[in-house]
Amino acid sequence: MNKTIFKAEPGKQNLIIEREFDAPRSLVFKAHTDSEIYAQWLGPKNLKTRFEKFEPKSGGSFRFVNTDENGHEDVFFGVYHEIDEPKTITGTFEWGGMPGHASLEKAEFIELPEGRSKVVSHSIYLSVEDRDGMTADGEMEEAVNEGYEKLDEILEEMKKS
Numbered sequence: 001m002n003k004t005i006f007k008a009e010p011g012k013q014n015l016i017i018e019r020e021f022d023a024p025r026s027l028v029f030k031a032h033t034d035s036e037i038y039a040q041w042l043g044p045k046n047l048k049t050r051f052e053k054f055e056p057k058s059g060g061s062f063r064f065v066n067t068d069e070n071g072h073e074d075v076f077f078g079v080y081h082e083i084d085e086p087k088t089i090t091g092t093f094e095w096g097g098m099p100g101h102a103s104l105e106k107a108e109f110i111e112l113p114e115g116r117s118k119v120v121s122h123s124i125y126l127s128v129e130d131r132d133g134m135t136a137d138g139e140m141e142e143a144v145n146e147g148y149e150k151l152d153e154i155l156e157e158m159k160k161s
Contacts, residue, residue: 002019002022002152004145006144008131012131013128013131014125014131015103015131016121016122017119017123018118019118019119019148020117020118021117023159025110030086031151031155032056032109033085037154038054039051039064040150043146043147044142045150046068051063052064057080061080062080063076074096075095076095077094077096078091078092078094079091087108088108089109090107095134098130101130102126103125103126103134105122107120107121108120108122
């Protein structure tokens, strides 16, 4: 199983998340830009994701809702500044629970030998407090880990197609 690496240095505004996948870069990129696939793996296992808006193109935007079994909803949204298929996705990300505290995000999709790939996500927050507010309780890390575990399963199916 591939391990997700989180790097959040104390006193800094950035967060780096790295993860390798047992699938080619093209499939991993597609899983980030196809709303039907993305909704299947984005977020924790106990939540359902639905996209209200999804325009994965330079200048496009997105808005998705995560819903738990009790009907509680969390909203996330942002703008895609640049999509350079299959290399990078750059844009903003904001959680409705912390409005006005957007982060700038860049995901790099790196081809590795033997049909593998790696995603390195760089996030810059407006302040150290914003970054720590998003990461301190461990929920973000848990959500990313669970999402990537679901993505591993989906990528295995995509490779068979």
